[in-house]
Amino acid sequence: MYLKYFIFLLSLLSVSTVVAQGLGNAPYTRLGVGDYKLHQGSIRNIGMGGAGIAARSAHYINWINPASLSNFKGLREDSLLKIDVGFAAQYKWLNDGQNTNTDFGLNIQHILIQFPLAKRMNGTLGLMPLTSVENNYQTNVPVQNDPNGASVNYNYLGSGGIYHLNFGFGYGVTKHVALGLGSSVLFGSIKQESTSQVVIDPSNPTSQKKVGFYDQASYSGFLFRPSILVRKAIGEYVYSKRAIDTMNVSEEDKQYYRTLKVPQAPIFSFGASVDLYTPTKTKQEVHYVERDLLDKYIIDSVIGTRTGTTYLPLGFRLGAGYEKAGKWALFADYTFTQWSTYQNSEIKSDILNNSFLFQTGGEWVKINENKPARSITYRAGFYMGQSYYTLLSENVTDRGITLGASIPVGSTAGNRYVQPVLTKLNTGIMLGQLHVVNQDLIRESYIRLFVSMNIYSGWYGKRRIQ
DSSP, X not given: OOHHHHHHHHHXXXXXXXXXXXXXXXXXXXXXXXXXXXXXXXXXXXXXXXXXXXXXXXXXXXXXXXXXGSOOTTTOOOOEEEEEEEEEEEEEEEEOSSOEEEEEEEEEEEEEEEEEEETTEXXXXXXXXXXXXXXXXXXXXXXXXXXXXXXXXXXXXXXXXXXXXXXXXXXXXXXXXXXEEEEEEEEEEEEEEEXXXXXXXXXXXXXXXXXXXXEEEEEEEEEEEEEEEEEEEXXXXXEOHHHHHTTOOOTTTGGGSOOOEEESSOEEEEEEEEEEEOOEEEEEEEEEEEEOTTSOEEEEEEEEEEEEEXXXXXXXXXXXXXXETTTEEEEXXXXXXXXXXXXXXXXXXXXXXXXXXXXXXXXXEEOOSSOGGGOEEEEEEEEEEEEEEEETTEEEEXXXXXXXEEEEEEEEOOOSSSOOEEEEEEEEEEEEEEEETTSXXXXXXXXXEEEEEXXXXXXXXXXXXX
């Protein structure tokens, strides 16, 4: 029954690096290792402003906190197989105070699978971007005291990113405490090119070829994320009739399904994690390049190669939640990343600073009393923080609002031997802005759209002898 889902997942893993593209021109990704995406989470998290390190659900994969994958002792809340594949699209406006440009991009957001490992332990496997780089812009500088009005175009072009192949697991230590550990293999490459072009005749600015250099760096390393999740309900856990109704099975077969124990009072939750990177091996090649009038390479030669170590930053994330199971939930997260310690090949950057991000949001379930499996979940949230980019001694800020929803798009009724397969379409929209508050620099305004398909089902169904 599940072979087709594994084949589908493996096919996505094999083509993801082929079809993946960037989300459009992002000039600030020229700095550091690009747009850092580790804090985003799933599309469920994104719909709530990116918050949710203290969240867990039997219907979604919360990979930002591996401890959330667990089953708490004695509750057996989650033993489902889940597959979640997400995509992102972005429309962006770039404004430098004089000119406005627009851009569009599309990329794979994540590929995730969750599976049971033991009675109180589940695991997850996924592929996601850690950072992304895509910049393409130019500046024109007049040649001082030149009687002919010559100038120089400086062109900057960057692409690539670092990905992480993630494996994580969570274990329910007690009825209220779970521990988790995520581990990731880091890989990828980033290319940054800078060329110059002398413009002698302003009426024919492309009459001269471009010359310059580009640096291509390949990265390989590991990331470890230990985490904890604490959940406490105010009241007793009871067997929920609604839980069995949402399985969408016939009255005859309901007796063969284990109902879920859920609290009838609100739950307080707390989550925390630490991001620990091993020294990341880095191989860099420096190329001399010349481009012709059609912007094609006519010379591309390696003039230097070096190997070194990149030290990615230590990160901390804390979060809390307050929810009524199956009805509504509120979450808030705070993330701090120590970018001031970042070094690339033993060279410490002086334009990177410590970053922080505050994310908060919630969700509300509009319950379909007649068909609980068709209930729709709505989400909203906002985020604000300081990016690790620093320009002209000012920090680049990032802020925005989010909306989202999860819509059941189909279910296959099971029977006493086969668990049903349920599917949700998860959507999210993010409206935000990246800019330096006190400087007249490039302002990035963006709309990001997220879509994922979430398939979940029982790992197996036991035959019962009457």
